[in-house]
Amino acid sequence: MKTKKIFKLPIALFLFLYFLYLLVSSAPAAWAAWAAHKAVPSLWLNNVEGTLWSGRAKLAQIDMGAESLALGELRWELSPWTLLIAKPCMKFETLLPNQQISGSFCQSVFGQSTLSDFNADLPVENLSSILPVQALGPISLQVLEASFDGDARIESLDARLSWQQARVHNGDKWMSLGSFAAKAKADEQGGVQADVFDLDGPYKSALVARWSAGQAWVVDGTITPQEGADELVVQGLQLLGEDLGDGSYRVQWP
Template structure:
């Protein structure tokens, strides 16, 4: 009996391998429209102009809805990890391009509309966030998402960093150069807010501020900043900045604002 079993085991391995390769081959033949239906079902992702296969496909235009706002991602391409399909948690390497905006990373879809984003880089012009800023802005935004998890379109986890290089704002029809800044970002589940620890990289403003953005709305800033003498003089900051921030002497100011 044991001799029969020992002879059957090698055959069983080949049967299992054949079954796996059959499944993977079938996946490569499934049209990309099936993948688009799966990815958009119960999620906030929108796709149009889909071509290719589940294994390797593209969409002419992609968009995502976050907190009731639609954001365009541009043309989207994906390469599916076939082994992840067997675990019912498909993961794909994705890339999206829209003018000066570029996204590259890995996205995994789970049951119930859960989406996890890891090891993802985003490069975009600062004008992308113009709608949430009271003055015209310029420069380059670069974000690195170590891990982001959403469930039914709601953010539940985030860790990563963000930089704003060659930053400029327009003040009374004049562009003012601010230098470069960065922030370490995370998600605080209590009370559901994005937290960003902001600091300067190469700038005329020495800044150490915590920005808190509750998902319910609003912006809270808390920390300190110090302006260089030349930058302060160019803006005549000593005349008007104490009306907005608490003056701590010289060019130092306490930041405690709510919007």
């Protein structure tokens, strides 16, 4: 009798997993769109097709304050086995000319969300609707790992950002700034702290940028103009920054 029960257990488990597979593989993609918006309220998926397991949204966008960022077509693949640990995970990618975004997102039934292997490459002009000035140059964001609690507070973060061949328009002409990078981590208060530094160009920079939910970015640090620095930028630093006497200026914003 005990032997029969032992054999029945794996059979029952197999049947349960097979039922789960059938359920996930046949569930409509609209379920995934609903779940994605529930987990990330600023994300909108339209014209969805496929299944919960593997589908696509022909039009996707994410709200960024009063403006939004177009993502183009978004495709995803859900790992059905992650449902067994109550933490469904999906791999995703977006398709838009000159813009590539991909990564893996997991949502726990207990409210915690995690993002990993995230990569975004796009021209900074794609963000023109949320930038205070016109800007040019490719940007690249890599999130190795990030986790958020049920209130979207950042619990952990390991990210890298770069802006190559940065240029901004001052209303009269384009100014070349060089290339910059940043390393970001969680600040243990639910926000972000990023160390910003120059890679090349006429502005040696050592800045710390901080952000928390509901607050604007706060920036503090030093900028040292080098040979080739634009005269208007130097004048701006002299006007708005604190001259440290060694050619550097301390800047604070706001």
